[in-house]
Amino acid sequence: MPEPADKQLAGRLRLTRRKLLLLAPVAILSGFLGISTWRTDKTLTAFVDTLLPADEYGPAASATGAVQVLQSAFSGSLARNAELRILVLWLDVAAGGSFAGADPETRFQVVDRLDQRSEHTTSWKIYRRARSSVMLHYFGSAERVLAMGLPGAPQPDGYDTPHLPWTGAGRD
Amino acid sequence: MLIVGAGAGGAAAAWALAKQDVQVVLVDAGPEFTADEYKVSDDDWERQGFPYKPGSRGRHEIAAGQELLDRWSGLRSFYAPRQRRSSRTHRGTREYSHVRGIGGTTLHFTGWIHRLRPEAFEMNTRFGVAADWPVSYAELEPYYLQAEQMIGVAGPATVAGRPRSGPFPTPAHRPSMLSQVIGKGAEQLGLSFVPNSVAAPSVDYLGRPDCNYCGCCHKGCPRGDKGSAELTFVRPALETGNCQVFPRHTLVELMRGQHDELTGAVLVDGAGTRHSIVARHYILACGAVETPRLLLAMDGLGNESGQVGRNFMETLSSDVIGLHPDQIGSHRGYPEDSVCWDYNSPDAIPGTPGGALLVPLAASADYIGPARYASRLVEGFGTSFKQQLIETFGKAAGVALICENLPNPRSFVTLSKDAVDENGMAIARINSFLPDMELERLAFVTAKAEEILLASGVPKVLERVTTYEHFASSHVMGTCRMGADPEKSVVNGSQRSHRWKNLWISDTSVFPSSGAGEGPSLTVHALSLRMADAIVAQVNGAV
Numbered sequence: 222m223p224e225p226a227d228k229q230l231a232g233r234l235r236l237t238r239r240k241l242l243l244l245a246p247v248a249i250l251s252g253f254l255g256i257s258t259w260r261t262d263k264t265l266t267a268f269v270d271t272l273l274p275a276d277e278y279g280p281a282a283s284a285t286g287a288v289q290v291l292q293s294a295f296s297g298s299l300a301r302n303a304e305l306r307i308l309v310l311w312l313d314v315a316a317g318g319s320f321a322g323a324d325p326e327t328r329f330q331v332v333d334r335l336d337q338r339s340e341h342t343t344s345w346k347i348y349r350r351a352r353s354s355v356m357l358h359y360f361g362s363a364e365r366v367l368a369m370g371l372p373g374a375p376q377p378d379g380y381d382t383p384h385l386p387w388t389g390a391g392r393d
Numbered sequence: 394m395l396i397v398g399a400g401a402g403g404a405a406a407a408w409a410l411a412k413q414d415v416q417v418v419l420v421d422a423g424p425e426f427t428a429d430e431y432k433v434s435d436d437d438w439e440r441q442g443f444p445y446k447p448g449s450r451g452r453h454e455i456a457a458g459q460e461l462l463d464r465w466s467g468l469r470s471f472y473a474p475r476q477r478r479s480s481r482t483h484r485g486t487r488e489y490s491h492v493r494g495i496g497g498t499t500l501h502f503t504g505w506i507h508r509l510r511p512e513a514f515e516m517n518t519r520f521g522v523a524a525d526w527p528v529s530y531a532e533l534e535p536y537y538l539q540a541e542q543m544i545g546v547a548g549p550a551t552v553a554g555r556p557r558s559g560p561f562p563t564p565a566h567r568p569s570m571l572s573q574v575i576g577k578g579a580e581q582l583g584l585s586f587v588p589n590s591v592a593a594p595s596v597d598y599l600g601r602p603d604c605n606y607c608g609c610c611h612k613g614c615p616r617g618d619k620g621s622a623e624l625t626f627v628r629p630a631l632e633t634g635n636c637q638v639f640p641r642h643t644l645v646e647l648m649r650g651q652h653d654e655l656t657g658a659v660l661v662d663g664a665g666t667r668h669s670i671v672a673r674h675y676i677l678a679c680g681a682v683e684t685p686r687l688l689l690a691m692d693g694l695g696n697e698s699g700q701v702g703r704n705f706m707e708t709l710s711s712d713v714i715g716l717h718p719d720q721i722g723s724h725r726g727y728p729e730d731s732v733c734w735d736y737n738s739p740d741a742i743p744g745t746p747g748g749a750l751l752v753p754l755a756a757s758a759d760y761i762g763p764a765r766y767a768s769r770l771v772e773g774f775g776t777s778f779k780q781q782l783i784e785t786f787g788k789a790a791g792v793a794l795i796c797e798n799l800p801n802p803r804s805f806v807t808l809s810k811d812a813v814d815e816n817g818m819a820i821a822r823i824n825s826f827l828p829d830m831e832l833e834r835l836a837f838v839t840a841k842a843e844e845i846l847l848a849s850g851v852p853k854v855l856e857r858v859t860t861y862e863h864f865a866s867s868h869v870m871g872t873c874r875m876g877a878d879p880e881k882s883v884v885n886g887s888q889r890s891h892r893w894k895n896l897w898i899s900d901t902s903v904f905p906s907s908g909a910g911e912g913p914s915l916t917v918h919a920l921s922l923r924m925a926d927a928i929v930a931q932v933n934g935a936v
Contacts, residue, residue: 279779333774340477357440363436363437379607380605384568386719386722
């Protein structure tokens with residue numbers, strides 16, 4: 222009898238530190254050789270858009286340049302670059318081969334499992350760094366957060382009545 | 394008169410001398426900053442910090458930190474999400490947070506403007522710790538008042554334990570919602586938060602506008618309401634016509650002459666050109682790291698006592714933060730616009746001499762924009778995450794505290810053994826150690842801060858950041874102690890070198906004790922104004 226889908230997924234997601242260490246040389250080598258850049262980009266695009274999809278609150282993260290921000294955040298050293306490639310491998314393996322090719326529900330489940338992993342795991346730490354970069358970029362635009370109903374840049378207007386309750390929108 | 398360093402001390406001294414018709418040359422190793430460099434109106438404002446630029450920070454080393462012990466687990470830092478703790482076994486090193494430039498570190502300070510308590514000047518006599526100041530509160534009081542008037546301090550009618558001969562020049566700011574919430578929590582514990590005295594006027598003052606509560610003081614104030622020293626003292630000094638200011642000029646040599654007098658200085662400008670200058674008096678005002686560094690690097694100038702670099706005192710502090718259930722809009726308001734003085738007296742904390750103060754916290758922990766919330770406080774992802782972010786923004790609530798830090802033999806500034814600056818002078822090496830007495834004080838007040846936060850309605854502390862876990866200082870003091878005894882101090886009660894008749898020091902390095910968390914800049918201003926009078930008296934032959 223076939224395993225339930227969530228159990229299959231759980232099995233794939235059980236990426237231990239050992240498995241990650243085994244994956245690391247592959248990740249580093251692929252970085253050296255520039256292998257699968259196109260595929261990496263597809264996975265990262267799907268990843269950032271799972272984190273922050275297009276919806277009534279704003280555009281998808283990929284449409285704001287989040288993939289480039291992510292790549293930049295993980296550049297500068299082989300070790301950093303390898304971390305990004307480990308993240309990509311983790312996502313692809315967990316999604317059954319291709320994170321980008323998976324349906325939205327599976328992608329959500331994959332990222333959710335990553336999000337819920339122990340904070341002591343390497344994969345979670347890499348995920349948090351990636352997530353943080355994307356969030357800081359996406360919500361670091363005053364124009365975008367204004368569109369969500371949140372206050373934009375605090376100057377030149379400042380805030381008139383900080384001693385009064387905030388209504389949750391606009392300047393005060 | 395040559396003044397080296399255009400921060401709180403140098404700027405105030407420049408004005409006080411220039412207004413008495415003394416010709417002043419004020420130099421700083423760092424650059425000038427202009428209001429348009431503070432990018433808090435830009436689309437990416439939240440990702441912009443203070444606009445440091447080449448030369449605006451001095452290089453230094455920080456020696457490896459002490460072992461972190463289990464008994465101080467209440468002082469370990471943790472971070473959102475999940476109250477994550479580091480696995481470090483030894484104290485880490487973050488930074489000595491400072492700015493080199495015209496205005497110095499006041500350019501990015503939040504602007505707490507505090508007098509020290511009268512007892513703080515007698516820590517040795519009264520409590521057997523640190524050293525007494527060779528100046529009393531009463532002697533300094535008129536200078537405190539003068540400095541407050543120059544700055545346009547906004548403050549309440551009275552401040553506990555600090556007698557005043559005149560009112561603050563502008564009324565206190567109305568406490569923000571965050572202050573009100575934290576204040577209510579404190580009340581339940583029998584504590585009180587009262588309006589803080591701050592460097593931004595609450596009404597237009599001497600050509601500066603009133604504060605409009607953007608919370609971005611630490612990124613640099615583009616409106617010029619915050620009273621940083623380039624506005625409050627350098628500008629008036631220039632207006633006297635007796636002061637010239639030269640940014641990007643680094644002191645590399647002070648020449649010793651006969652009769653215990655200095656005979657000249659050598660400065661290097663931003664292009665690398667050397668300039669010689671001869672002055673009647675030389676004032677060092679480079680802060681408690683750079684001033685001792687310069688003296689030690691100049692073959693121990695003024696170090697006859699061996700005390701230069703000793704008695705280093707740092708920022709002993711904690712921040713605790715969580716999410717309040719109500720929408721309080723904590724991104725708005727003057728940061729730390731109220732203060733709890735209940736533990737400020739040197740005998741207020743059980744079992745350890747030295748006081749502390751507590752303030753509300755959100756803006757100074759950077760919780761003033763959605764990006765910080767999204768990356769730290771709000772968990773999850775997807776559309777539901779965006780909804781959650783909208784719901785949560787404005788609810789960050791915290792309490793910050795700074796404690797007294799008493800000097801100890803293992804905390805000092807010396808020279809690096811192998812690292813030099815662009816002029817070939819050894820850079821500073823900061824050695825910091827926190828003995829148990831310091832950690833007991835910090836642990837007590839940190840626990841109080843968490844109690845206050847929980848009593849204010851915050852269900853859980855999500856982040857706790859302490860300087861036990863990492864060395865991180867903005868208030869540094871004590872490395873060229875002032876005192877009456879030439880064997881135990883570097884400068885006398887007028888801040889003049891015990892040996893060199895025309896060498897003066899005017900920054901936090903002269904502090905014999907740290908105070909109990911008060912912002913040190915007002916005391917530096919006041920000391921500098923007093924020192925200027927002493928210099929003029931000496932020039933006029935009165936001394």
